[in-house]
Amino acid sequence: MNNEPTTYRLPTENTEAEKGTLARAWKSLAPLMAAEKGNIAIAMIAMLFSSVATLLTPVIIGRAVDQYITHGDFRGVLISALVLFVTYLLALFTGFTQIQRMGGVGRRILFKLRNELFTKLQELPIAFFNQNKAGDLISRINNDTDKLNQFFSQALMQFVGNAFMIAGAGIFLVALNWKLGLAALVPALGVLVITQLISGWVKRKNRASLQSLGSMSAEIQESLDNFKVIVAFNRLDYFRTKFKEANDRNYVASVNAGIASNIFNPIYSFASNLGQLIVLAYGIYLIVQGQLTVGLLIGYVLYVLNFYNPLRQLATVWSSLQLALASLDRIQDVLSLSNNMPVIESEEKGDEKMLLEFKDVSFRYPEGKSVLKHVNLHLEQGKTYALVGPTGGGKTTTASLMARLYDPTEGTVYLKGKDIRSYSAQDRAKVIGFILQEPFLFSGTVRDNILYGNDKYKDLSGDALEEVLNHAHLNKLVGRFDDGLATKVSPTGTTMSLGQKQLVAFMRAVLREPELLILDEATANIDTVTEELLEETLALLPSTTTKVIIAHRLNTIESADEIFFVNGESITEAGSFDHAVEMLMHGKRQS
Ligand SMILES: Nc1ncnc2c1ncn2[C@@H]1O[C@H](COP(=O)(O)OP(=O)(O)OP(=O)(O)O)[C@@H](O)[C@H]1O
Ligand SMILES: [Mg+2]
Structure with a gap:
């Protein structure tokens, strides 16, 4: 038998795995979601209802302005208000259902992943523990799984919901008046290109931040383990310096990750404002030309908001997805290891005496x-x-x-x-x-x-x-x-x-x-x-x-x-x- 000693050292530097493509994300997340099909389906349906309700409101408002307000039809306005109220209630109820379902999904995935990780740790040979710091492992079990929980309980539905809203609002925009619609969508194209360009960088920053968190807990664990020695040799300052270094690194990494995650926000806000400006200017021009009514323009501005607000939220959720993927990478680093000391069938016989x-x-x-x-x-x-x-x-x-x-x-x-x-x-x-x-x-x-x-x-x-x-x-x-x-x-x-x-x-x-x-x-x-x-x-x-x-x-x-x-x-x-x-x-x- 000849087996090279296996290396069990987990990567603590950025590896090739950080390309955050959706396809890869899907491949990693799909198995986790499979067991939660029922709940996710219910949440999705609830989300569809709430999006449709939200998407209907601008039409209702636009109609109310054009048909009732401009003609002084008070009864019509009242009925419109009532219809609006009912749609808002529907949105409230469906929103609540989503949160309740997906919160449970997030918790269960967290629970399952922690169990899986811990079971894996028990399977791994002693060599694994010789080569990795306990603090980093604890951080993977605690922090990284929690990032995934946050993604599932909050971000996933927002992600899908916002994507749906964007698509819906986009369709309404173009369908109601295609010239005005396309003009409103131009800034969105710009931000999508920018997002595509920098999302790899965002994920890298997030992964670096998680890693520095892992090494900081490794540092803490080491000094706690050796506390007596540290005191006996009066090396408090040494460990203080080492801890300060780890803490500083973590600080810089998390500031960078924070900037990276939030960098989309102002860009998207700018695009949103630009979209509204274009619609207003172009819309008033069209009204003057007699091609558009005031009610339709109000509805339009609302659709622009319904398009860009979710887009801006999507940017935040996108960062959360990047963070979840970085965490998932670190979890899978551990899960993908296999014990190089399995029980084997062997016919070979030694000296039986x-x-x-x-x-x-x-x-x-x-x-x-x-x-x-x-x-x-x-x-x-x-x-x-x-x-x-x-x-x-x-x-x-x-x-x-x-x-x-x-x-x-x-x-x-x-x-x-x-x-x-x-x-x-x-x-x-x-x-x-x-x-x-x-x-x-x-x-x-x-x-x-x-x-x-x-x-x-x-x-x-x-x-x-x-x-x-x-x-x-x-x-x-x-x-x-x-x-x-x-x-x-x-x-x-x-x-x-x-x-x-x-x-x-x-x-x-x-x-x-x-x-x-x-x-x-x-x-x-x-x-x-x-x-x-x-x-x-x-x-x-x-x-x-x-x-x-x-x-x-x-x-x-x-x-x-x-x-x-x-x-x-x-x-x-x-x-x-x-x-x-x-x-x-x-x-x-x-x-
Ligand atoms: N986990 C490990 N990883 C790498 N090298 C190791 C590890 N454990 C021991 N060694 C190395 O293997 C060699 C043999 O160590 P071992 O612990 O078997 O010695 P020992 O005879 O038991 O010593 P002692 O009398 O001090 O207990 C030493 O050179 C040691 O540095
Ligand atoms: Mg010994």
């Missing part, structure tokens, strides 16, 4: 250096192995490959004679218990944490659990916590010492009774008395349990059946304990 086997395994981190090269390794059932070696030698990496946190770039790892890639994540977790160098605890209690993911014991009552713990000799370890099993674990795990966290992780792994137990520096932060307790517990594990222990402290590995020295891209059998010590002292590997 071995619990775990490395066959010609090479590994390097994506964008990193090579850590292992053509390594072969056999772990027998029930034996204890120690991995030793200098810092950065590759011990944690080797252990990660054993638990398939990564796939080798070359070669195969076999678990119980089968390609480790053919196990589902769940089955793999049943066989392998891994105590990480940096244990991770969830907020809750110690009890929640040690029973996490443990199907066998998760529903045990207090007494029954006590018994299990006694049996596994874990009860003394529980005694290391002030409130025993009920001890609270804070959301960030900061209320516990590192050693206590390692104890919890240790109990969690042991209670699952894995066939392979990997301890990465699991005892590095634990006092010697507690460490003896840990060893007692380990000794009580079934004799079939295979243990891989990574430790800098040599006394912890004395009892190992075999010691491996990990350094310089290779793993070497150290033979005896004394030889291992010698190798460590000299920091070199056996030839």
Whole structure:
């Protein structure tokens, strides 16, 4: 097997994808809208009614002027006013229906996209999280999806409604008097050309603004994560400067995006005024010539407004569409990634007598250096192995490959004679218990944490659990916590010492009774008395349990059946304990 380490770095610069064509927008948005067909259809029909109502009013007013007002027909005026009132009511009701329907659509799309993104994040391999900043991901899940929500709940209907109004008003304008109509439409042609020319630029500015928002939240997250270190090293000013830079960048980017989004407004206003001016001047000329009535001219001016107002709104909505598309791009950057560590069918068989086997395994981190090269390794059932070696030698990496946190770039790892890639994540977790160098605890209690993911014991009552713990000799370890099993674990795990966290992780792994137990520096932060307790517990594990222990402290590995020295891209059998010590002292590997 040969697989290049996949790069999971999300683009944080503008990419080719920013061409905001309608066709592309449609392709991205259509699947989201498919599930909401019914609601969108109802909203569309409501919108049609409200547009027709709005479009009818100028005719009604024009007629009222020509037929009733100029002839002093008061009853006719009253009836016209009543008809107008009814059309306004219709517009009110249909407008409300639109808002109500589309608001729901926006929320549901937001909800669905956030779910999809989060599910995708859970599918992605660890490499993805190594290569991307959490803050930027959070920004994609929160801000970008919300931009789409805004588009759907507000902009989409305005977009369609305005387009419809423009078309309707345009038709009325030309149909009532084609010369006057065409004259009124000339300025519109100019703004359309301008819009076409600058909309790519608008979208670019918007994307840049979203990206800078993403990197700012990444910056915030990083300094929050490292706050203790920052204070301890008195580097507040350093992070303040970095944050200020990110904030400044975001400020400039969002000012630019704001200008870009609103630049259409004055242009469209100007076109609207120009249109009205043309209609008035030309219309009065036509009246003088006897080709037009006053009522018709009033109706005309209203249609010009009905044409240009939606056009101006369309410009704003167009920016909102550009923003939504930029957001959608950033969301799809994530959604389009696929896990390069799928469960595969593999007929290849390793040595079935071995619990775990490395066959010609090479590994390097994506964008990193090579850590292992053509390594072969056999772990027998029930034996204890120690991995030793200098810092950065590759011990944690080797252990990660054993638990398939990564796939080798070359070669195969076999678990119980089968390609480790053919196990589902769940089955793999049943066989392998891994105590990480940096244990991770969830907020809750110690009890929640040690029973996490443990199907066998998760529903045990207090007494029954006590018994299990006694049996596994874990009860003394529980005694290391002030409130025993009920001890609270804070959301960030900061209320516990590192050693206590390692104890919890240790109990969690042991209670699952894995066939392979990997301890990465699991005892590095634990006092010697507690460490003896840990060893007692380990000794009580079934004799079939295979243990891989990574430790800098040599006394912890004395009892190992075999010691491996990990350094310089290779793993070497150290033979005896004394030889291992010698190798460590000299920091070199056996030839
Ligand atoms: N996520 C990563 N991306 C890129 N390189 C990495 C990553 N993790 C580790 N490395 C590199 O791989 C090498 C091996 O690291 P590893 O963590 O396996 O060492 P180790 O033997 O466990 O060290 P220690 O004793 O300090 O825990 C190091 O040079 C390290 O810089
Ligand atoms: Mg390590």
